[in-house]
Amino acid sequence: MRGEKAFILDEVRRYHKEQEAGKDFVPGVTEIWPSGATLDAEDRVALVEAALEMRIAAGPSSRRFESLFARRLGRRKAHLTNSGSSANLLALTALTSHTLGERRLKPGDEVITVAAGFPTTVNPIVQNGMVPVFIDVELGTYNTTAERVARAIGPKTRAVMIAHALGNPFEAEEVAQLAEEHGLFFVEDNCDAVGTTYNGKVTGTFGDVTTVSFYPAHHLTMGEGGCVLTSDLKLARVVESLRDWGRDCWCEPGRNNTCLKRFDYRLGNLPHGYDHKYIFSHVGYNLKATDLQASLGLSQLARLDEFTAARKRNWRRLREGLDGVPHLLLPEATRNSDPSWFGFVLTVDPDAPFRRAELVDFLESRKIGTRRLFAGNLTRQPAYVDQPHRVVGDLTNSDLITEHTFWVGVYPGLTDEMLDYVVASIKEFVGANG
Numbered sequence: 001m002r003g004e005k006a007f008i009l010d011e012v013r014r015y016h017k018e019q020e021a022g023k024d025f026v027p028g029v030t031e032i033w034p035s036g037a038t039l040d041a042e043d044r045v046a047l048v049e050a051a052l053e054m055r056i057a058a059g060p061s062s063r064r065f066e067s068l069f070a071r072r073l074g075r076r077k078a079h080l081t082n083s084g085s086s087a088n089l090l091a092l093t094a095l096t097s098h099t100l101g102e103r104r105l106k107p108g109d110e111v112i113t114v115a116a117g118f119p120t121t122v123n124p125i126v127q128n129g130m131v132p133v134f135i136d137v138e139l140g141t142y143n144t145t146a147e148r149v150a151r152a153i154g155p156k157t158r159a160v161m162i163a164h165a166l167g168n169p170f171e172a173e174e175v176a177q178l179a180e181e182h183g184l185f186f187v188e189d190n191c192d193a194v195g196t197t198y199n200g201k202v203t204g205t206f207g208d209v210t211t212v213s214f215y216p217a218h219h220l221t222m223g224e225g226g227c228v229l230t231s232d233l234k235l236a237r238v239v240e241s242l243r244d245w246g247r248d249c250w251c252e253p254g255r256n257n258t259c260l261k262r263f264d265y266r267l268g269n270l271p272h273g274y275d276h277k278y279i280f281s282h283v284g285y286n287l288k289a290t291d292l293q294a295s296l297g298l299s300q301l302a303r304l305d306e307f308t309a310a311r312k313r314n315w316r317r318l319r320e321g322l323d324g325v326p327h328l329l330l331p332e333a334t335r336n337s338d339p340s341w342f343g344f345v346l347t348v349d350p351d352a353p354f355r356r357a358e359l360v361d362f363l364e365s366r367k368i369g370t371r372r373l374f375a376g377n378l379t380r381q382p383a384y385v386d387q388p389h390r391v392v393g394d395l396t397n398s399d400l401i402t403e404h405t406f407w408v409g410v411y412p413g414l415t416d417e418m419l420d421y422v423v424a425s426i427k428e429f430v431g432a433n434g
């Protein structure tokens with residue numbers, strides 16, 4: 001006789017099929033989202049199975065995901081978090097740990113980053129009392145260059161923290177070399193670029209510490225979620241401690257005495273034998289994810305190659321379809337890279353006979369979703385205007401991006417029909433207004 005669980009999970013598969021039926025694309029009516037999760041019946045099953053087993057906190061799926069994902073990205077350790085922003089916070093904060101001795105980052109240290117990007121690549125710098133040093137990016141790739149990073153290195157520079165722009169990698173290998181030559185830490189924000197390669201190596205392998213986001217817009221999703229990866233075992237311990245309340249103990253949930261010295265430590269000013277489970281060696285957070293999230297992550301991970309191929313295919317279709325359209329700067333892959341794209345970025349020529357707002361309004365009226373290149377020039381955002389920072393060179397391109405750039409989707413949920421409609425709509429608008 002079939003078990004109750006197998007019966008329920010089969011019903012879930014049936015339910016999923018029912019939900020997905022009749023979702024035909026109707027141009028101008030169906031939403032063409034710029035990003036979104038691509039979820040199948042097995043994703044739904046994975047979530048329900050975790051719920052049936054009441055795995056409501058971190059547990060076996062979390063450990064399994066961490067181990068498989070670390071292997072997949074060629075790093076020794078991965079730690080799941082509740083978001084990519086938390087992963088960034090942990091990655092940089094780990095570099096302030098007392099366990100790093102004199103090398104540790106301190107308040108007032110400068111960290112080089114880019115002006116045009118996502119705020120939570122930069123926020124951990126400010127949150128740790130350090131000073132962001134903003135540099136500009138290039139148009140077309142929307143990344144900065146190793147040369148710009150090199151020019152920004154000053155006497156107080158102690159780290160570099162940069163994200164790959166919308167799946168397109170920055171010159172991470174050269175930046176890693178610069179970091180090594182100058183004794184800087186390198187935090188690589190890989191939140192938007194899982195599956196991308198640069199110089200034949202996958203992104204997320206260049207930084208001392210790297211991060212990933214599993215928000216639905218990203219290459220893999222857990223609903224909410226993120227990950228910190230490193231091959232430095234000492235740093236990995238610090239990340240885990242900071243993620244898990246700052247505790248010194250590294251027992252898995254539900255385990256005791258992994259270190260075999262649970263009641264035998266003397267740390268801080270505590271009495272000898274104070275329970276190691278309650279000894280705190282860092283001023284930490286609780287940024288853990290749950291097994292519900294990790295279970296979804298595991299079923300998504302099985303489809304990473306498929307997702308990567310679809311993102312590349314979709315981007316190429318838009319790129320080829322829009323080739324030669326006047327007044328628009330089309331995106332370019334960074335030299336020596338093979339991006340797993342997050343979005344398709346367009347910059348309206350400042351001298352074009354139409355404005356970005358007009359093109360965006362036209363696309364949105366046809367249910368074609370658009371997004372800005374995140375915050376644009378961050379230094380112009382209300383949260384940052386009064387934050388201590390340094391700018392090296394000018395931020396001309398970041399300003400141009402703020403005023404003239406937007407992106408449309410390439411995520412695997414988009415069909416050829418949808419992408420062709422995006423191309424046709426852009427061409428129609430430019431034809432009528434150009």
Ligand SMILES: Cc1ncc(COP(=O)(O)O)c(C=O)c1O
Pocket residue numbers: 083084085086088118120121163164189191192213214215217225226
């Ligand atoms: C480059 C980059 N870093 C970090 C994040 C933050 O990830 P999360 O939304 O999971 O906090 C994002 C979000 O999209 C991002 O684009």
